[in-house]
Amino acid sequence: MEINQSASKIMQQANKLAEFTAMEGGLLRAYLTPEHRQAHQQIADWMTEAGLQVWEDSVGNQWGRKVASNPTLPTLMIGSHSDTVANAGKYDGNLGVLLAIEAMQVLSDIDLPFNIDIVAFADEEGTRFNTTLIGSSAVAGCFQSNWLDIEDNDGISMRQAMLDFGLQPEIAGHDQYTKEQLLAYLEVHIEQGPVLESKDLAVGVVTAIAGAKRYQFNVRGMAGHAGTVPLDLRQDALCGVAQMISSIEYFASNHDVVATVGKCEVKPGAVNVIPGEVNFTLDIRSQDQAILESSCVTLLNQLEAIAQERQLTFQSEKIYQAEAVPCNSKLQQQWAEVVEQQTQKEACLLHSGAGHDAMVIAKIADIAMLFVRCEKGISHNPREQVMTSDVGVALTCLVEMVKKLAVSG
The missing domain is CATH 3.30.70.360 (Alpha-Beta Plaits)
Structure with missing residues (x-):
């Protein structure tokens, strides 16, 4: 499938995910809700279609693995989040998940020297329990057991919500990753700001998370x-x-x-x-x-x-x-090289003023992020928008970054 077709497919998938909402006339998908289950089942189906092995972890994150025939290096993790704020846009978090899955589809016939684990983190926004980054915190080994007692606006505790969802709260976060297991963590995300648009650039390389x-x-x-x-x-x-x-x-x-x-x-x-x-x-x-x-x-x-x-x-x-989290300098440079090769323009280096799952995963892996231009920098808003052509550029850059890591380790 050509990149343009893949980009159009991702846009259609983003529209589909937006159907899993608890909000009449808008998008709201919170942690451990029926909409969370529906979205992750759909994501799991797309992962399976891309040839990935799928599973759900102890806190409800959705995973898919591209298995190497003879992995000689630690696992490369790529992901973003699938939950939303109230009255959200379609692309915050979700675009990064869809790009990662489609990248695996593009790379399906290529054997790599490491496994690749794709993750859709179940809670980054903290919309339901007002505790952000639950999904990535569990993966990084810093899930706090006292979070289980936090209640939502309906008086339902996280512990009870996990039980209702079919999870076992007593083992939440026990399946965390370690530094030794991971080669690196990559995340693609909409910029949520106006810098790339002001420079007329499709993508940019993130230097740090504020x-x-x-x-x-x-x-x-x-x-x-x-x-x-x-x-x-x-x-x-x-x-x-x-x-x-x-x-x-x-x-x-x-x-x-x-x-x-x-x-x-x-x-x-x-x-x-x-x-x-x-x-x-x-x-x-x-x-x-x-x-x-x-x-x-x-x-x-x-x-x-x-x-x-x-x-x-x-x-x-x-x-x-x-705490502020710097992106790994070597990974920054590698991604900048990919961006310049694919766009024929000097890579824009910019920091993120918003928090991301990457800032938690940085506890256990070197991290790198790629930003995608969004219209007028609008995010957390139904008017959030990206261009299909930019999605194509981001997909190509992600695929080439994976190939570069396969060569360089």
């Missing part, structure tokens, strides 16, 4: 009557938070970080009452872990100083952290 920290802040002042308390006697929590948010934006624009205040809850929330309490969040990221750490310390000190100046109380809680 680390992230998330905080929940509580700021308290004094609620009061909007008409009777003079401005100079107020302890307005929202005005203090407004200054804090401006400080966050200014800091991020002058340092190598991105920072976002995504949630802000004002209490009591009445039009004629001075805000007495505000809860807000901060998401801060950098591809350089040292910069991320120092930035968080500096910013928290700045926010505390603003609160003291305005006679407000300030409390902070770190609710999430993930």
